[in-house]
Amino acid sequence: xxxxxxxxxxxxxxxxxxxxxxxxxxxxxxxxxxxxxxxxxxxxxxxxxxxxxxxxxxxxxxxxxxxxxxxxxxxxxxxxxxxxxxxxxxxxxxxxxxxxxxxxxxxxxxxxxxxxxxxxxxxxxxxxxxxxxxxxxxxxxxxxxxxxxxxxxxxxxxxxxxxxxxxxxxxxxxxxxxxxxxxxxxxxxxxxxxxxxxxxxxxxxxxxxxxxxxxxxxxxxxxxxxxxxxxxxxxxxxxxxxxxxxxxxxxxxxxxxxxxxxxxxxxxxxxxxxxxxxxxxxxxxxxxxxxxxxxxxxxxxxxxxxxxxxxxxxxxxxxxxxxxxxxxxxxxxxxxxxxxxxxxxxxxxxxxxxxxxxxxxxxxxxxxxxxxxxxxxxxxxxxxxxxxxxxx
Numbered sequence: 001x002x003x004x005x006x007x008x009x010x011x012x013x014x015x016x017x018x019x020x021x022x023x024x025x026x027x028x029x030x031x032x033x034x035x036x037x038x039x040x041x042x043x044x045x046x047x048x049x050x051x052x053x054x055x056x057x058x059x060x061x062x063x064x065x066x067x068x069x070x071x072x073x074x075x076x077x078x079x080x081x082x083x084x085x086x087x088x089x090x091x092x093x094x095x096x097x098x099x100x101x102x103x104x105x106x107x108x109x110x111x112x113x114x115x116x117x118x119x120x121x122x123x124x125x126x127x128x129x130x131x132x133x134x135x136x137x138x139x140x141x142x143x144x145x146x147x148x149x150x151x152x153x154x155x156x157x158x159x160x161x162x163x164x165x166x167x168x169x170x171x172x173x174x175x176x177x178x179x180x181x182x183x184x185x186x187x188x189x190x191x192x193x194x195x196x197x198x199x200x201x202x203x204x205x206x207x208x209x210x211x212x213x214x215x216x217x218x219x220x221x222x223x224x225x226x227x228x229x230x231x232x233x234x235x236x237x238x239x240x241x242x243x244x245x246x247x248x249x250x251x252x253x254x255x256x257x258x259x260x261x262x263x264x265x266x267x268x269x270x271x272x273x274x275x276x277x278x279x280x281x282x283x284x285x286x287x288x289x290x291x292x293x294x295x296x297x298x299x300x301x302x303x304x305x306x307x308x309x310x311x312x313x314x315x316x317x318x319x320x321x322x323x324x325x326x327x328x329x330x331x332x333x334x335x336x337x338x339x340x341x342x343x344x345x346x347x348x349x350x351x352x353x354x355x356x357x358x359x360x361x362x363x364x365x366x367x368x369x370x371x372x373x374x375x376x377x378x379x380x381x382x383x384x385x386x387x388x389x390x391x392x
Contacts (some may be wrong), residue, residue: 038119038120038121040121040156040169040170040171040174041159041168041169041170041171042119042120042121042168042169043119043166043167043168044056044118044119044166044167044168044169045165045166046069046165046166046167047066047142047165048165048361049140049141049142049361050140050218050278050361051162051218051277051278051279051281051282052068052140052216052218052278053068053069053160053162053167053215053278054066054067054068054069054142054144055067055069055118055119055148055167056118056119057116057117057118057145057146057148058116058117058118059078059082059086059114059115059116059117059145059146060086060114060115061115061117062086065079065082065143065144065145065146066142066143066144066145067118067144067145067146067147067148068144068146068147068148068216069148069152069158069160069167069215069216070147070148070149070214070215070216071149071150071153071192071193071213071214071215071216071288072149072192072212072213072214072215072216072217072273072275073147073148073149073150073216074127074149074150074190074191074192075106075125075127075128075129075147075149075150075151076116076125076127076128076129076146076147076148076149076151076152077106077128077129077130077131077133077146077147077149078109078114078128078129078130078131078145078146079130079131079132079133079134079144079145079146080107080130080131080132080133081134082130082145082146083107083109083130088109088113088114088130089109089113090107090108090109090130091108091109091110092107092108093105093106093107093108094106094108096129104131105131105132106129106130106131107129107130108127108128108129109128109129109130111124111125111126111128112124113128114128116148116152118148118152118169119169121155121156121169123151123152123155125151125152126151127149127150127151127191133145133146137318137322138317138318138319138320138326138360139317140218140360141318141359141360141361147216150191150192150290151191153193153288153290154191154290154291156169156170156171156172157169157170157171157172157175157287157288157289157290157291158170158287158288159178159285159286159287159288160215160281160285160286160287160288161285162281162282162283162284162285162286162300162302163285163300163301163302170287172289172290172291172292173291175287175289177287177289177296178285178287178296178298179298180298180299181285181287181296181297181298182259182260182261182296182297182298183259183294183295183296184258184259184294184295184296184297185293185294186213186288186290186293186294186295187210187293188290188293192212193212193213193288193290193295194210194211194212194213195210195211195213195258195276195295196208196209196210196211197209197211197221197256197257197258197276198255198256198257198258199221199223199225199253199255199256199257200253200254200255200256201225201226201228201229201230201231201251201252201253201254201268202229202230202231202251202252202254203229203230203231204225204228204229204230206255206257207225209223209225209274210274211223211274211275211276212273212274212275212276213275213276213281213288213295214273214275214276214277214278215277215278215281215286216278217275217277217278218277218278218279219267219268219269219275219277219278219279220253220266220267220268220276220277220279220280220307221253221256221266221268221275221276221277221280222268222269222270222272222273222274222275222277223253223268223270223274223275224270224271224274225270226249226251226253226268226269226270227249227270227271229251229252231251231252231254232251232252233249233250233251234249234250234251234331235247235248235249235250236248236249236250236269236315236329236331248269248270248271248272249269249270249271250267250268250269251267251268251269251270252265252266252267252268253265253266253267253268256280258276258297259297261284261297263280263283265306265307266279266280266307267279267307267309279307282300282302283299283300283302283303283304283305284297284298284299284300284303285297285298285299285300308365308368309368310364310367310368311335311367311368311369311370311391311392312334312335312336312367312374312389312391313330313331313333313334313335313336313337314327314329314330314331314334314336314341314347314367315327315328315329315330315331316328316347316360316363316364317360318355318359318360319346322356323348323354323355323356324346324347324348324355324356324379325346325347325355325360325363326344326346327341327342327343327344327345327346327347327378328343329343330342330343335389335390335391335392336389338390339376339387339388339389339390340385340387341376341378341387341389342380344380344381345378345379345380346378346379346380347363347376347377347378347379348377348378348379348384349376349377350363350366350374350375350376350377351366351374351375352375367391369391370391370392371391371392372390372391373388373389373390373391374388374389374390374391375387375388376388376389
């Protein structure tokens with residue numbers, strides 16, 4: 001994954017037909033009580049994983065697993081291996097759509113067979129499915145036990161404080177918006193939240209667009225308007241989340257306007273789902289209030305950050321053995337290509353630090369720094385070799 005390049009969404013957007021989600025019978029209480037629910041609000045820390053938010057979730061009382069907090073998912077999803085280990089029996093099976101091309105097989109489970117618990121908040125879902133998340137450690141650097149989608153967001157007011165790396169879970173009936181936050185209206189389709197924003201691409205007038213709010217994507221702003229850009233565009237790989245890879249165009253949104261907020265020079269890809277992803281959301285303190293169809297945004301410490309961009313031309317994934325980084329793609333004419341690195345090679349070390357010690361996140365961050373000569377130890381068919389990658 002390339003930081004800020006918006007080419008690889010890790011969102012799960014499984015679009016399943018179905019009736020609107022009913023109100024959950026077990027509404028959290030801010031005062032506790034006989035149902036043993038926690039006093040709200042509660043704080044849930046999450047690890048540093050770029051703009052991806054991972055929360056510990058217990059399933060049927062078992063040890064917690066990290067679940068992705070994904071406003072772009074209209075289901076609560078389990079990793080299929082986790083579902084099998086819990087001996088859950090599916091009620092049906094089908095095929096949905098994910099971040100990539102092609103269909104995504106899933107299994108659906110009855111509401112009564114699965115109970116989830118997040119920081120003492122217990123709930124069930126009418127839209128529980130199981131999918132294959134085995135590729136996620138290679139993409140985000142963490143194993144993923146599942147996804148918390150729309151039914152979780154409907155149960156609570158969910159506040160994401162990216163700066164403090166905590167999520168606050170509020171009783172929506174007693175929730176008070178953060179000081180200085182601005183309300184952005186949400187419109188819902190298939191239980192998913194959308195906002196209206198104005199986008200400008202190079203050489204074209206501003207246009208009003210409808211965008212999915214997708215906290216499960218690490219992209220900034222993606223929209224097909226990019227295909228009309230008069231600015232520089234390049235082709236690369238996209239869609240590695242759930243689904244298959246496909247070719248996309250990478251470019252820049254020169255101006256993004258949402259309510260009173262304006263951001264400039266954001267990375268974007270097309271075609272694909274039109275969305276606002278984590279690279280934008282992480283600049284704010286974000287609160288989802290589905291019960292009143294609104295989202296609150298307050299400036300975060302990183303509001304004015306430039307979107308990080310890979311300088312090497314490498315698309316990397318963590319190899320299954322956890323000791324190397326697999327080269328998925330090398331951009332034509334890039335510093336990595338000039339250094340002789342090829343797709344299928346493995347990066348063993350960068351500047352003397354092993355890929356195992358660096359991890360995927362730190363390795364990707366190194367590749368965003370300009371003006372460096374990086375010593376990259378590469379392993380390929382002909383053995384190991386050290387090459388110099390000069391970042392512009």
